Amino acid sequence: MTQLLRAIPSVDERYFDQRAYPDGIAYLDGQYLPMSEAKISVLDWGFLHSDATYDTVHVWNDRFFRLDLHLDRFFRGVERLRMKLPYDRERIVSILTDCVALSGHTSAYVEMICTRGSSPTFSRDPRQAENRFIAFAVPFGSVANKEQLEKGLHVAISETVRIPPKSVDPEIKNYHWLDLVKGLFDAYDVGADTALILDTNGHIAEGPGFNVFLVKDRSLRTPAFGVLPGITRQTVFDLCAEIGLSATAADISRTEIKGADEVFITSTAGGIMPVTRIDHAAIANGRVGPVTRRLMDLYWQKHDDPAWSTAVISP
């Protein structure tokens, strides 16, 4: 945990210049390139239509965390979008490994992407598109900065409704983020750090890049409907099973989340991150709670356990 706090750059230290590229390596159209040279055609439907799926795994101290789960979700998404990857799973693992090794980062944020690509004849028929695989490794980043990890985030509940699952299947990790970005602006407008948006039934869904959990009477709950089944969310279920805490996926109302004993969010970008205020009101006593702290510690401990992580380069 302290190691994490030291490693995460504060918001001010991050890049805000759009012309600057993070230090990293990408794999694109058969070549390894510095991030600044990894460019795709503006005609790629991944860009024009958000017709793409992706996954993000992280590396911590030279080890991938739960790589198999990320690959399973990525391959499932590609298949459900009727795309075809030009490489098999083993080759993709070696590309991701190369990106990390060439970047020189010991802790990294590693993304794999499959876009629809475009049709060589400019046909509008997606069946004729040549799908494109892209991967990259850049420095590890987090939804929450150091101070927010210590004191907890302030989250605002936006009226924005997440795109319905019947329109875009949330189990396929996607870039349909206009709802999440709108939620984020709503949150900034009221002075909060980030947002939670609603599902089509008015329950709490998820936020920009994270799932959410509440703890009430030592039982955990996370929304079941209309959300990405996050790998960090799955990791919380697995940790709870190990330590004998009950965790279920079921609807959460606004009143329930505000009346919880503890609230935290989960993402590959930062792990388990405490929330101590919602819509300007403190959650319980306004401090990071014991269940959240215990899960945060366990989460980072698992990063060098071979059952949960794999070395980037096998010894």
Ligand code: PLP
């Ligand atoms: N929900 C959304 C919409 C996301 O984009 C993400 C991650 O990017 C998550 C949840 C958290 O998923 P994971 O824990 O796999 O990073």
